[in-house]
Amino acid sequence: MPPDNGVAPDEGEILSVRGLTVSYGEAKVLFDxxxxxxxxxxxxxxxxxxxxxxxxLKSIVGFLKPLSxxxxxxxxxxxxxxxxxxxxxxxxYVPQDKKVFSDLTxxxxxELGSYATxxxxxxxVTGYFPKLKQLMDRKGGYLSGxxxxxLMIGRALLGSPKVLxxxxxxxxxxxxxxxxxxxxxxxxxxxxxxxIVEQNLPLVCxxxxxxxxxxxxxxxxxxxxxxxxxxEVCERYL
Amino acid sequence: xxxxxxxxxxxxLAFSLTxxxxxxxxxxxxxxxxxxxxxxxxxxxxxGRVGFISFGQPAYLAAxxxxxxxxxFYFGANPYAGILVGVLAGxxxxxxxxxxxxxxxxxxxxLVNLALAVIVYYLMQKVLADITxxxxxxxxxxxxxxxxxxxxxxxxxxxxxxxxxxxAVWAFYKYLDDSIYGACCLATKTNEDKLKFLGYSNxxxxxxxxxxxxxxxxxxGAMYAVYLGFVSPEITSPARxxxxxxxxxxxxxxxxxxxxIGALAYTGMKDVISKLIGNWELFxxxxxxxxxxxxxxxxxxxxxxxxxxxxxxxxxMTAADERGEARx
Numbered sequence: 001m002p003p004d005n006g007v008a009p010d011e012g013e014i015l016s017v018r019g020l021t022v023s024y025g026e027a028k029v030l031f032d033x034x035x036x037x038x039x040x041x042x043x044x045x046x047x048x049x050x051x052x053x054x055x056x057l058k059s060i061v062g063f064l065k066p067l068s069x070x071x072x073x074x075x076x077x078x079x080x081x082x083x084x085x086x087x088x089x090x091x092x093y094v095p096q097d098k099k100v101f102s103d104l105t106x107x108x109x110x111e112l113g114s115y116a117t118x119x120x121x122x123x124x125v126t127g128y129f130p131k132l133k134q135l136m137d138r139k140g141g142y143l144s145g146x147x148x149x150x151l152m153i154g155r156a157l158l159g160s161p162k163v164l165x166x167x168x169x170x171x172x173x174x175x176x177x178x179x180x181x182x183x184x185x186x187x188x189x190x191x192x193x194x195x196i197v198e199q200n201l202p203l204v205c206x207x208x209x210x211x212x213x214x215x216x217x218x219x220x221x222x223x224x225x226x227x228x229x230x231x232e233v234c235e236r237y238l
Numbered sequence: 239x240x241x242x243x244x245x246x247x248x249x250x251l252a253f254s255l256t257x258x259x260x261x262x263x264x265x266x267x268x269x270x271x272x273x274x275x276x277x278x279x280x281x282x283x284x285x286g287r288v289g290f291i292s293f294g295q296p297a298y299l300a301a302x303x304x305x306x307x308x309x310x311f312y313f314g315a316n317p318y319a320g321i322l323v324g325v326l327a328g329x330x331x332x333x334x335x336x337x338x339x340x341x342x343x344x345x346x347x348x349l350v351n352l353a354l355a356v357i358v359y360y361l362m363q364k365v366l367a368d369i370t371x372x373x374x375x376x377x378x379x380x381x382x383x384x385x386x387x388x389x390x391x392x393x394x395x396x397x398x399x400x401x402x403x404x405x406a407v408w409a410f411y412k413y414l415d416d417s418i419y420g421a422c423c424l425a426t427k428t429n430e431d432k433l434k435f436l437g438y439s440n441x442x443x444x445x446x447x448x449x450x451x452x453x454x455x456x457x458x459g460a461m462y463a464v465y466l467g468f469v470s471p472e473i474t475s476p477a478r479x480x481x482x483x484x485x486x487x488x489x490x491x492x493x494x495x496x497x498x499i500g501a502l503a504y505t506g507m508k509d510v511i512s513k514l515i516g517n518w519e520l521f522x523x524x525x526x527x528x529x530x531x532x533x534x535x536x537x538x539x540x541x542x543x544x545x546x547x548x549x550x551x552x553x554x555m556t557a558a559d560e561r562g563e564a565r566x
Contacts, residue, residue, distance in 0.1 A: 054327040061435065087437035094435075100434065101425045108421045114439035155436065 014039045014193050015091065015163050017061070018067035021051075022059050028187040029055050030217045034071070035195075037163060042185065042194045044204040047214035048238050053197040054096060057165045057216070059091040060195075062086045073162070088116070092156040096167035098148045100155075102141030106132055106169075107138055109155055117159025125154040128184050130135070145191035146177035157192075165195045170203060182206060196234070241335025249408045252495055253401050258504075265393055267509060269465055271501050272400040274485065275459035276407055277495035280451030281482040283411060286492015287420065288447045289427035290344055294351025295482040297358040298452040300474035301331040304362065307376045307469040308369070317381035321460040328456015332449040340444040355479050361472035370471070379467025396465055403461065403537050406497075407454060412494055414450070423447055455482075483524055491538030499538045 007098040015037040017041050021175040022030040030052045037043050045053045058064045060071050062083040078086055087093070100109055110132075114120045126133045135143065143151065149169060156164055169185075170178045178200065185194060185207050204211060211229050213221040221237045223229050254563045260268055286289040302365060305327025306320040314320065339350055353537045364564020370376065371384045390396045414420045415460075425433045430440045463469050472478075481504075507525065512518040 007250055035416055063431065063434075082439065083431075083438045084437050087435055095432070099432065101421075103424050104421050111418055112421055112425060112438075113436055114434075159437075184261035198426060233467065 003172070013040050014073060015195070016070075016072045017056075017060060018070045018072075020056070020071065021060060021067045022055055022056075022064055023067050028217065030059065030099050033214075033219050035212055035219075037193045037195055039162070039193055040189055040191065041210065042189045042196065043209045043210045043212065044208035044212055045195070045197045045212045046199065046201065046234050046238065047233040050216075051214040053214055054167055057093060057167055057195070057197060060165060061091060063093075076191060090159065090162035091163040092164050094156050094160075094164065094166045094169065096171065098145055098152065098172075100140035100143065100148050100151050102139065105137050105150055106137050106143070108157065109151055113155035113158035119159040121158075126159055128157070129154050129188065142229075146173050149173060149181070153181075157188070161188070161192055163193045163195060165197075165213075167197045168199065169196065169201050170198065178203065188189040201234045205229050205231050205234065243310055245412070246409070248495070249405055249412060252498060253330055253405050253408070255279040255514070256498070257397075257401050260397065265397055267505065269397055269400055270391065271498075271505050272404050272506055273458050273465065274501035275498040276400075276404055276461065277455055277487070278482045278485045278501055279407060279411055280458075282486040282489070282492060282497045283414070283423075283454075284447060284451045285483070285486055286496075287427065290340075290444070290448070291348045291483060292351045292451075293479045293483065294353070294355045295452075295455050295476055296457070296474040297351070297355040298328050298331060298363060300355075300358050300469075300471075302328040302456030302461075303463040303469045303473050304370065304459075305456070306460040306463035307378060310367075310378040310381050310463070311376045315381055315463045316385065317382050318385060318500040320382075320464060321457070324455060324460025325370045326448055326456050326461060328459065329449065329453045329458070334434050336445050336452075338450050340441060343477045351484075352476075352479055356476050359474045359476060362474065365421070370564075373470060373472075375468055375470025375472075377468050382464065382467060390464060393465070400461060400465075403457070407457070407499075408494065416496060418434045420442075421470035479525040484514075486536075488526065488529060488536055489534030490542070493536070493542065495542075496536055496538040499541075500536065503537060518551040 004083040005225060013036040016036075017033055020030055020033040021028060033055070033056060035043070035045075045056060047053050055064060060078065062078060062081050062085075066079060069079075071087060071093060071120050076089065078091070101112070104112070110125065114122070124126055131147065132150055135147060140148065142152065153164075153166065153169070169181055173181070182203055185196070188194060189207070196204070196208070208229060209224075211221075211223040211234060212219055213223070213234065215237060223233065256268065256272065266478060277295070280298075281292060281295050282293055302324035304324075307323035309323040310317065310320045335354060343348055363372055382545050384391050388395050388399050390399045414423075414514055422433065422438055426440045426443045427440075433443070459473065462473065484499040485504045486497065487500075488503055489498070491495030507519065507522055511521055
């Protein structure tokens, strides 16, 4: 199915968004957004609160239906596909709210991820997040914010996703955990493409190969070279 | 072996105690408790695990009861076959209405199930009166044939069958609770969006839960039919729709043993208080309000953590004593 705006996805892209327009009822919140992610690439979306970053991620994973435009993974159109099928294709979303299944233990939370993907290689997950090993029998409701974030990312990693979309991963976390996550994202990007929505500009600039800036639902900048991906440059678009 | 025993011991203990209580409690009371607990466990699973409150359980109970009754009244005499027909009738009804009902949110789900119970009631009482015999009901106690090994046409042997059936049902629900599917059910209750992002269809999780729960309810209906040898539309009366929900909450919503404790408490209260007071239903109503206000976790939900604490403290003390012995 060709994209609505006639712009074809790039050949090498694992995830392509073209001409995406999204509304909540009558109110349009995203206007003609284009975004591309290549395998193993770290892409960041920056913008102020209400710029439409979370809406963009939710539209990609099928949680919101766009008014127009296309989202494709390879040759597969994702618009209209249920969220769970998109997740099964290896496009995983880690929401912003850091809510895990509070009645389930860490082990059960991971088992849910494993059963859906048939990937029981927890060593890889605990390799990234060793602390989870000690928390296996603790219920999700009794984890700290950082521990919950580790669990959510770890659970999403099961099944070796092609693309991981992570919404505000460092929001409200201690600097030591932010530093740990930064290292993890660096390691992860060797095998998985990452789309990170983040307001922590030093972190974004340290790990991203491409940065998209959103303002009031419009894509106002696309930074793709190391020279321009600097906090002071990104700041201009916020 | 030890692991298997640890898995089974709670269920075996619960139903061994129920069986042993036949020494001092009347058999009809115990039969009613066991069947009522099977009736309630489906409702408890739906409410506690999936977050669905259903006021339509009498419809599925009636499907099981009338399935069995039709078989034993019109076609055959084997009570086991009758129970199988009843269970299949409940399964059929769940498979037909489930895909429509589980799309609804919890409050509308409760109402649509209530509507189904009313529809089934009027179907059995009026529309299908030619074959259901309306309010007179279907009497087939004398049609039920004796069966080899466990003759469930006799109340005392029926009690053994009911206990075995309950053990099987409880083992199945414990297996569900411990399984990934049980975790999926809890997850769909607490955060359905997150479950989608992991690759699960909430609809499929809920539909399976709905079918399992209501087929279990139909099993209880089929057992009622064989035990009483009689079925009337009263089984799906709109006045009785809250019973399984009340027993679920009374016992402890979503707990494994809540339905058994709730059924025992509810049937016991009903039997004892009705002998002492004329307007016993009013009294039970007030008593239930008090119990729910006093502890919203229900009887088993309140007792369980205390028992665990007691058991684990004893276990810890024993372990400490053993360590002390070893040092000496």
